[in-house]
Amino acid sequence: MSGGNGGKIKVVTLWRARKFSWSRLSGFLLVFSLLTLRIVDPIFVERLRLQAFDQFQRLNPREIAPFPVAILDIDDRSLNEVGQWPWPRTVIADLTDRVFQAGAAAMAFDIVFSEPDRLSPGSIAADNPGISNELRSQLMQLPSNDAVLAQSFSRNRVVLGETSVRSGLQASGIERQIKQVPHAVIGSDPRPYLLKFPELIQNLPILNEAAPGRGVFTVLPDADGVYRRVPVVMMVEGAMRLSLSLELLRIATGGDAFAVRSNDAGIDGVVVAGQVIRTQGDGTVWTRFSASDPNRFVSAADLLQGRVPQNRLAGRLVLVGTSAIGLEDFRATPLGVPMAGVEIHAQLLENVLSGTLLRRDNIADGKELLITAAMTILVIALAPMLHAGVLIASTLLLVSAYGIYSYVMFLWQGQLVDPTFPIAATMLIVMFMSSTNYLREERRRNRIRNAFGQYVTPALVAQLAESREALQLGGERRDLSVLFSDVRGFTTISEEFSDDPQGLTKLMNEMLTVMSEPILNSGGTIDKFMGDAVMAFWNAPLETKDHPQAGCRAALEMVRAVEEFNRNRMANQTGNEPVHPIHMGVAVNSGPCFVGNMGSKSRFDYTVLGDTVNVASRLEGQTKHYGMSIIIGEKTARIVEGEFALLELDLIRVKGKHEPERIFGLMGGERLAATEEFKTLSVVGAEMLIAYRAGQWQKALEHIAEMERQASSLGLDLHGYCALFQKRIARLAELPEDPEWEGIYDASEK
Template identity: 90%
Template structure:
């Protein structure tokens, strides 16, 4: 069976394989929207479980808003920077790095002041020119301390103009193949003043590039700038703090494998970047520069620390978007990188991670393609949800337990898209199967039943259910006379009957009814099966009224289109509706059966239809139907009748019209007169009953209602009853002797 399905559904699987091939190709190309989805999943992992804030020997000397307010606007004189540097090491810091570039001479140096102010006296100018420049003072501070200068990269146009510059080298070694083809390359280096550059023991690049969505997740710790290898600012700070030995770049066939600094290997991506695992921003990392200059820093606060100098001042705009969803000062990103290196908590993503995830996605989607045609939709959906949930949990646990970044998005999205495609092809296959059933059964049974059979082949089994239905029977009166018109034209009679039954059927179908069967010129229909109809008594009454109206319109058209001199006999019909419990389902033998309804409700409806001619009514409804629709339709109680085959009497009602007629004062008067007449009739007040019958005929005439036959029926009954001796058991119940 499974093999048959595999052969039969090869086109479905082929479409699945084509989709998988397209998805895998898309992942290899890795457009921005695919990458962004993956990165956002990694961000969500960090938000769910950010790195814990723990004490590390890393501090940020913060040029904050208070420092600018108390020390002065930026840039500060280089002598102030020198004082700041010296104080850091007086506090016992191991090393410090500036997330700042001093690329231009200090305009507040004595010689600059002398040159820019021609109005000062020559004596003062001479004295100023003899003083050392602020940059010299700062260089002297750098030369006696372990200081790392920050460098950055921008497009300044220096190379384009042919200016030759010397880039100071940082001692390094290479272990393995040449790493330069894999490294990030920055076009030009913005260096510090030569006097500062030569005095400082170290120099590192603080340029950090955001991902395509503007979020800073990865930091290059080794890179190429104008052909020179550079460490990032944080790693260079660590190198200088531990003695300033050369760093090493370790490579393999997949690219850069790691960087060796201070005797430890820091694993990297193939391009020399690392993924920072962020913790929330913490004020414990920061020391205000104003506090340091004013001697307010607690003792040992900076002792043994790696100090990064940067700014969190709002006006200096050094804030960056982070995976945690909140911006951080750029210097804090460098501090967090340094904490990750010291604690060994950097996030890891293998160089072959993309290949592994491609294989995982291929395996998951192929599994779906293999199983989908053989599983029911519910089982397929549940199985897929279990599969993708398990993979998502695995990805998150790898992040928690091993700090590994495993992309949950592409394999899950690829699997879900494959399931959607396979489900769609299954749906189309089922639709074709349903259409075959509709074509096979549509000419024999009702559209509603065909739809039910198409939805479930189980519906073809014998059996049924108990359900409340509204059952309608209709029949054409005087069909024999009509048949005589066509004694020499049987085709014409067939055409007339088909047209008439179509006219009678349309109101039933439009109101949601099911046509059970045609019995010559009669119709049986019911509501609330196989499809549920909550207001089925009202729907059946509306259909009955519309059937009578449609037949009257049909008669007018026949007469208007009359051909020849032969008279056209109008078609009259009787309709009965009864509501109540029935057994409905497929009834018959194993080889032939019908979807039909059985029960006392059906029998009573059939008997009531036979009484329509007797009572001179177009529509008669049973008591339960009347109780539900009373007030919404114009009803007249007709009689208390014991139909043939029944012991209990049934109160029957004439359905005279819709809500408009029911709400009119004239009909309310007629209804009251009718009720009073029945009371007089049932209590043996014959004369009063006759007077009320006469009043009913007058009132009905004003409403253009024909109650002549009904009134004549009761007048005849009263005439016969009044001639008989008084009967103490008289209860007014009529025993119908005919069906």
């Protein structure tokens, strides 16, 4: 009785939902997009990463320690005492000689002397035509200031600074000789990986030839204008150069050739003074900054005036630069405080000497991509299995652990591990999955509402929508109460509308609505409509503890509602055609059933199967035979006894069953059951059945007559039932006495 082509509840199975999830597929597509974004690495992604690295340095800047590095500072006080910049080269020569007289190991200029000194004697003679010829001749015989400076450079370990700025020299077609710095290559050719600067601004040839070393002090900021990385080896106009700091270290340790070590991933390191300085793939290094320290600086004016303490520069690597405000050589740093450009070179040199350079592996981007993929895929895998709160808490724990790992790697190993993109991507994925889970939950609720909305009460639909466990997909064994109802004489009713099929459809819809509302109002589930018949059940998909009582109440209300429907039809009758009243039979039976989704993998009916269902169907078929509107099974009767007016009808063996079933007529509710008249009727009916089953035909007939009188006083119609037993007894009385007679009626029809 659970088959048919009536209304169906279609639900996607749990297996298919887990096998394939659009939210997970969307999540994987988002992960792929995020990984692609990280590979492209647009400016906003890079800035976020760099700002995280800056925050690490601000939280834990490098400790200031006494390193053999000093800055000879052309500060504002020096400009006030010596004069405006540029100073005569003779002053620079004096400054250089004093540095080495103070015991410095080597010095480097963060300055370029690219033009001749206009204060040289020859330049003064040429630029002042009013002086005497004798004085002009004497001036022309004196060495130039540049020559004086070159002599100072030639006798000291001096590194000249060079920079790369577009000067238009190449565009003008001027051919230049770039003096090479001795170097070697370890591994593959490093030139494809090195940063390339377009043009080299060199010092005057006389100075360039005199100085033992030359290094590039050009430092490029990141996209946000902050100076974090310094190229320590680079290509400038085809020549390989060290940075100013490393060239200073090379000259200070004897001036041996430096070496560049490279592999397939890029530059691996630079060997200077027998020390391997690990670099990024492009030959840059990450400087770990300390706060600006006044103890690094020695005023040039103090050195020129002999005010520098003894041994202040002894054994030091000296960098000459400026912190004067007017010369504007200040750079933004990760610490958030501008710093003189020369101090950035000094800090780089301190990093090299102390081994505190920050590191970011050449394959760091690849590692972080894998970490991002692992974290986001883990979230996608767990999202459908965890509640939103647990998922968010777990994700916060995961990203917090990764953030701590990133910071610990910075503190303990000086490794720069990006905390931002993996964390941001993971949080984006968890928000996306939480949103899709929410939308999926809403779709699930809507699906349940749509699936059950026409078959169960709205309150029950709301419970199903809120409770994931309430709907057991796949089926389960459960005690249910099953109801079958059918319209009697439907063929006759149909004949009334032989010329009006729309009218018949309208009548059926109205009638089925009348029959459905009591079921829905009592918390029942309509399994299906079968033409003019209805099948329903209670205690599934949600638990209903008093399901037998609910089924009985619904049956009584259905009978009452149909009677009211008939009265309304009679009252609204138009024309002369007779209106045939609608009569119905209802059966309720309780017991174990198998309830769930049954059908193919792509289409399901939420329905019930089992012996309880079959018996309920057979009992509904007997209502007309017994002249009853409602018949209930023995298990139902045992449970609701005392709460409803029940009258035992017979002991019947329905078609397809071997064991007999006691059946009861449901005559009314608790109010009728409590009346003395019905109690008397019930006793008389029981005595009638006892006499009938004992073969005491005459006594049984007397009780039948009494039953009709009692029922009439209560307004109950037992005429059909009593007439049935009178006919049976009349037929049985004519037969020979049967010793195996038990009073069981074998129903030959469904």
